[in-house]
Structures are given as structure tokens and as C-alpha cells.
Amino acid sequence: MDLISIFSLAGNALISPMTVGYILCAIGLAVHFGYTGLLNFGQAAFAALGGYGFAIATLDFHWNIWGSILFGLLCSMGFAAILGIPTLRLRADYLAIVTIAAAQALRFYVGSSTAEPITGGSAGLSQFGQEFYNLNPLPADLTFNLGTVSLTSGEVWIRIVAWAVVVLAVIFMFALTRSPWGRVLKGIREDEDAVRALGKNVFSYKLQALVIGGSIASLGGMLFVMSSQTNQPSNWGTNFTFITWTILLLGGAATLIGPIVGGMVFFALMTLIESVLGIMVDAGLLPFLAVEQVAQIRFLLVGLILMLLVIFRPQGFSGNKKEIQFNG
Amino acid sequence: MANEIAIGAAAPGCKKVDPILIADGVVRQFGGLTAVNVEHVEIPRGKITALIGPNGAGKTTFFNLLTGFDKPNSGTWTFDGKDLAGVAPFKVARRGMIRTFQLTKSLNAMTVIENMRLGAQKQRGENFFNSLFKFIWKGEEDRITQTADDLLKRFKLDAKREDYAGSLSGGQRKLLEMARALMSKPTLIMLDEPMAGVNPALTQSLLEHIKGLKAGGTTVLFVEHDMHMVRHISDWVIVMAEGRVVAEGEPGVVMKDQAVIDAYLGAHHDTDLGTMKKGK
Numbered sequence: 001m002d003l004i005s006i007f008s009l010a011g012n013a014l015i016s017p018m019t020v021g022y023i024l025c026a027i028g029l030a031v032h033f034g035y036t037g038l039l040n041f042g043q044a045a046f047a048a049l050g051g052y053g054f055a056i057a058t059l060d061f062h063w064n065i066w067g068s069i070l071f072g073l074l075c076s077m078g079f080a081a082i083l084g085i086p087t088l089r090l091r092a093d094y095l096a097i098v099t100i101a102a103a104q105a106l107r108f109y110v111g112s113s114t115a116e117p118i119t120g121g122s123a124g125l126s127q128f129g130q131e132f133y134n135l136n137p138l139p140a141d142l143t144f145n146l147g148t149v150s151l152t153s154g155e156v157w158i159r160i161v162a163w164a165v166v167v168l169a170v171i172f173m174f175a176l177t178r179s180p181w182g183r184v185l186k187g188i189r190e191d192e193d194a195v196r197a198l199g200k201n202v203f204s205y206k207l208q209a210l211v212i213g214g215s216i217a218s219l220g221g222m223l224f225v226m227s228s229q230t231n232q233p234s235n236w237g238t239n240f241t242f243i244t245w246t247i248l249l250l251g252g253a254a255t256l257i258g259p260i261v262g263g264m265v266f267f268a269l270m271t272l273i274e275s276v277l278g279i280m281v282d283a284g285l286l287p288f289l290a291v292e293q294v295a296q297i298r299f300l301l302v303g304l305i306l307m308l309l310v311i312f313r314p315q316g317f318s319g320n321k322k323e324i325q326f327n328g
Numbered sequence: 329m330a331n332e333i334a335i336g337a338a339a340p341g342c343k344k345v346d347p348i349l350i351a352d353g354v355v356r357q358f359g360g361l362t363a364v365n366v367e368h369v370e371i372p373r374g375k376i377t378a379l380i381g382p383n384g385a386g387k388t389t390f391f392n393l394l395t396g397f398d399k400p401n402s403g404t405w406t407f408d409g410k411d412l413a414g415v416a417p418f419k420v421a422r423r424g425m426i427r428t429f430q431l432t433k434s435l436n437a438m439t440v441i442e443n444m445r446l447g448a449q450k451q452r453g454e455n456f457f458n459s460l461f462k463f464i465w466k467g468e469e470d471r472i473t474q475t476a477d478d479l480l481k482r483f484k485l486d487a488k489r490e491d492y493a494g495s496l497s498g499g500q501r502k503l504l505e506m507a508r509a510l511m512s513k514p515t516l517i518m519l520d521e522p523m524a525g526v527n528p529a530l531t532q533s534l535l536e537h538i539k540g541l542k543a544g545g546t547t548v549l550f551v552e553h554d555m556h557m558v559r560h561i562s563d564w565v566i567v568m569a570e571g572r573v574v575a576e577g578e579p580g581v582v583m584k585d586q587a588v589i590d591a592y593l594g595a596h597h598d599t600d601l602g603t604m605k606k607g608k
């Protein structure tokens with residue numbers, strides 16, 4: 001592997017639909033945690049519901065693409081309501097416990113044989129994106145070369161759509177966070193009793209934030225599964241949630257572009273580390289590592305980077321230290 | 329001595345000429361401890377009433393109960409003639425009864441002006457769907473900002489307008505919290521130890537601000553445990569000890585009340601320890 005192919009891979013990681021999927025989940029998490037202070041450790045479930053909702057509506061209900069998107073959104077909104085109504089009146093930590101548990105329960109359920117007729121069990125669902133790719137206006141024989149990485153017409157199409165969704169999400173977030181509505185959320189993050197004492201219905205705002213952040217994450221989930229047209233329970237483990245958290249904290253929790261910067265940096269870095277380590281192993285520079293261990297070891301290095309970041313730049317790349325920083 | 333606040337003689341639980349808040353049989357127990365046990369108390373409208381008492385008298389707990397932040401074991405109370413027992417804190421605030429906290433709750437990672445804007449109630453832009461369209465709430469936001477700037481000037485915080493609330497001193501945060509509470513033009517403002525942790529120079533200006541509230545037509549109820557601070561500004565004093573109202577009256581009179589002295593200093597503070605020993 002030469003330098004050009006290393007950078008081509010990293011460049012593709014910057015813009016891939018998977019990266020966008022995580023970015024949207026991190027934007028949703030910014031609504032939850034960055035602006036409202038809700039500790040949601042089940043973002044994977046919101047994304048999974050988007051992916052499954054879309055796939056099930058397409059495959060089982062034979063709905064068109066718009067109906068399927070709407071169904072995916074409704075699934076995650078319903079999930080937000082079910083989680084939020086009993087827990088949002090309680091202290092912040094209860095939401096954390098309930099969301100992480102509910103996300104795991106959901107993942108085991110969709111992978112179980114009971115749910116198999118609908119969700120496809122552990123094999124998951126596939127081939128639900130035909131209509132999406134039929135909408136592709138680009139010529140079918142188009143190829144786009146990103147260094148040594150070659151993208152087909154469909155792959156370019158999903159990247160365009162994915163980034164258009166990101167732009168819309170950022171505009172949406174911009175409108176929300178500059179408004180008095182966003183101000184109430186920030187107030188709740190700082191001290192919810194103070195906001196209560198000023199006559200705001202804190203519970204209602206927290207529920208709205210949970211639903212909106214969850215909806216953005218479910219759009220991310222749909223794009224995530226759309227690129228490969230496969231949706232499996234193993235996509236939505238706790239590591240999905242924690243990568244989302246890493247991206248958010250990397251970029252800055254209460255910022256508009258933080259999740260985008262964080263997501264791009266995270267995946268470019270993962271790809272670079274994997275390539276560089278792979279080359280070093282091939283050259284015999286790392287005799288204690290086997291090629292197949294490289295993918296695992298990069299998570300260690302990312303963990304180290306995250307630790308250094310939290311110690312030396314807790315507000316993330318684009319955060320304002322006075323406003324919010326990760327202080328555990 | 330005649331007074332125009334109470335009907336008849338000043339006594340614990342006495343009737344007022346024009347009460348704004350009336351509480352009956354409010355009891356709050358924490359396990360075996362009865363923190364608050366107020367049989368009857370009335371807060372006069374348009375006056376500054378001080379709720380005083382030694383540490384652990386139940387003043388703050390009583391505040392929390394009245395504003396819905398804590399639930400009593402039993403009891404009812406009305407505000408402006410309407411029943412207020414069991415009403416959620418944010419609804420209490422919407423009815424015009426705004427409180428502050430003993431441990432100041434300035435929203436540290438927000439600027440002073442944003443803190444102030446948050447204090448305004450019934451904002452159209454606080455509705456999710458309206459919030460997306462600036463033209464809906466722009467005019468309202470300008471009016472709110474104007475009110476906020478006027479208040480900041482009054483409380484001499486205008487120079488700190490764009491600073492984060494977390495960078496203010498303790499005393500300035502108290503001022504900010506009070507100014508923020510005024511954004512909604514409350515009928516009754518309840519200040520929980522507004523003077524705690526404030527340096528003497530600022531205390532004087534805080535006292536002036538509290539007097540200013542009354543001049544503006546707001547009823548003030550504030551908690552304080554320093555009796556001498558209270559004397560300067562309050563029209564009426566209610567003394568609590570061990571959860572009960574033990575005395576009421578005008579400040580000059582109530583300070584001399586035997587029940588008050590007992591509450592603060594202990595009933596046996598005059599007793600010679602020597603005689604106690606002999607008596608044994």
C-alpha cells in the first residue's frame with residue numbers, strides 16, 4: 001500500500017455514508033447532551049429504529065420511500081416517548097441507565113427468533129433500498145475516482161444525499177439553538193430547578209429534546225443502512241453509541257459543526273491508523289502484532305487519543321470552553 | 329401599638345387586612361422529624377415580609393412547599409385567592425409567584441443577558457414550531473431584551489451584559505437571580521436568603537433593591553436568619569422555630585418577643601449553670 005492509496009482510503013472515510021450516519025447520530029446527541037444535558041447512552045437504538053423502521057415499511061408494508069422514512073422517524077419518536085415519559089422526571093442518571101438498557105434490549109429483541117419474521121433475526125434485513133437508488137439522477141455508468149478509490153454512480157448518489165441531509169440538519173439546529181426554545185434547553189442543562197422556578201415546563205422541553213435528537217439519529221440510521229442495503233442487529237451494539245459519544249466530545253458537545261468535524265476526524269484517523277499499522281506489520285516492524293489484530297489495536301489508540309483530548313482540550317475541537325466542556 | 333397590616337393584635341397566625349398568600353395546616357415530615365408544621369399564616373400584600381428563624385427552623389422547607397418544589401404531608405394554601413396546593417413549580421411561577429434559591433442558581437454557562445431573557449414568561453419563541461422561524465419571535469425578543477437591559481442597569485449589572493454568569497462574583501449572582509426573577513413582573517417574589525454570602529457593601533445595595541421592589545408594587549417575602557438585617561427593610565416579621573410560627577409582628581416589636589429570644593438563644597440562656605447544678 002502506498003501513500004496515495006492510504007490517503008484515498010482516509011479521504012473516502014471522511015465522506016462515506018457510514019461517517020454521515022454517525023455524524024447525524026452525534027448531532028442528535030448534541031441536542032440531548034450538549035444543549036439539554038440529557039445523558040443518553042442508547043443512541044444506537046434510535047439509529048437502529050430508523051434503519052429497521054425504514055426497512056420494515058419498505059419490505060413488509062410495501063410503502064414508498066417517503067412513507068418508509070416517515071415510519072422510521074415515527075418509530076424512534078415513539079421510542080423516545082416510551083423512554084422519556086417515565087424517566088425524564090427523575091434525575092439525569094436514570095435516563096442514562098434506562099437508555100443503555102433499552103438499547104441492548106431492543107438489539108437482542110430484533111435479533112431473536114421471535115422477531116425473525118419481521119426483523120430477519122440475526123441475519124437482519126437487506127435489499128430495501130431499490131427505490132432510493134432508482135431515484136438516482138446520475139448516469140448509471142458514472143464513476144468517480146477519489147485517488148485509488150473508485151465510486152460507482154450509486155455510491156456517489158448516496159454521498160450527495162447523505163451530505164445534503166447533514167446540511168439540512170445543521171440549518172435546522174442553527175434555527176433551533178439561536179431561538180428562545182434553544183435557550184430554555186441550555187437553561188435546563190445548567191440547572192433545571194432554576195428554569196422551573198421561572199415558569200418553564202422542564203419535563204415537556206426534555207421530552208421534546210429527546211424526540212428531536214432521536215429523530216435526527218434515526219435519519220442517520222437510515223443512511224447508515226442504505227449504503228450497503230443491509231441492516232443487522234450487530235450494527236447497533238453499544239460500541240455504536242460510544243463511537244457517537246467520542247465523535248461528539250471530539251468535536252465539541254454544544255456546537256453546530258462539532259459533530260461533523262468530530263465524525264470526519266474520527267473516521268479518517270481510524271482509517272489512517274489501520275493503514276499505517278498494516279504497513280508496519282507487513283514490513284515486520286511490529287513483530288508482536290498479527291495483521292488481523294490491527295483493526296482491534298486501532299481502538300486502543302483512539303481511546304488514548306480521546307483521553308488526551310479530554311485532558312488537554314475538554315471542550316473539543318470547536319467548543320467554547322466557557323460554555324461547555326466534558327468534565328465527567 | 330397600632331399597625332395597619334394585621335387585624336387585631338399581632339400574634340402567630342393572625343389575620344391580615346389584605347393577605348396575598350394564606351397557608352393552613354402545612355405539615356412536612358422527614359421520617360420522624362417534623363420539619364414544618366404551620367397551622368395558619370397569612371402574608372400581607374404589597375409589603376415586605378421577612379421570614380426569620382434559627383438554622384433548621386424550616387424556613388427554606390416551607391418555601392419549597394409553597395412553591396411546589398417539595399410536597400407536604402398535608403396542608404392547603406391559596407395565592408391571590410386561588411388554591412395552590414399540589415401545583416407544579418412551573419405553574420406556580422406562571423401564576424406570578426417567583427422564587428429565588430438559597431444556593432444561587434445562576435445559569436453559569438449562559439451569558440448574563442441570556443439569563444435575563446430566560447426569565448420572561450409566555451414567550452412565543454419558546455414553542456418548538458415557532459422557534460424555527462425567527463420572524464415570529466423577533467419583535468418579542470427585542471422587547472424582552474429592552475426590559476432585560478433596563479433591569480440590568482437598575483441592578484448595575486449592565487457592564488457584565490455579555491459575560492458568562494459563571495464569571496460573576498457571589499453577590500453579583502444574587503443580584504442577577506433577583507433581576508431575572510423580575511423579568512416576569514411577579515406579584516409575589518420569594519427570596520431565599522438573598523443576603524447570604526454577600527459582602528457588606530453589596531448587602532446595602534441589595535437591601536435598597538428589595539425596598540425598590542415594594543415601591544414597584546411587588547409583594548416580597550424573604551428568608552433570613554440574621555435578625556438585624558431584617559429590621560431595616562421589613563414591614564412585617566414572621567418568626568419560625570422548629571417548624572412552627574412562634575411569633576409575628578412589626579420588626580421592632582417582634583425582636584423583643586420572649587418567644588423569639590428563646591428561639592434564637594435557647595429558653596435557658598439566662599439560667600446560671602451553677603444554679604442548674606445545685607437544683608440537680
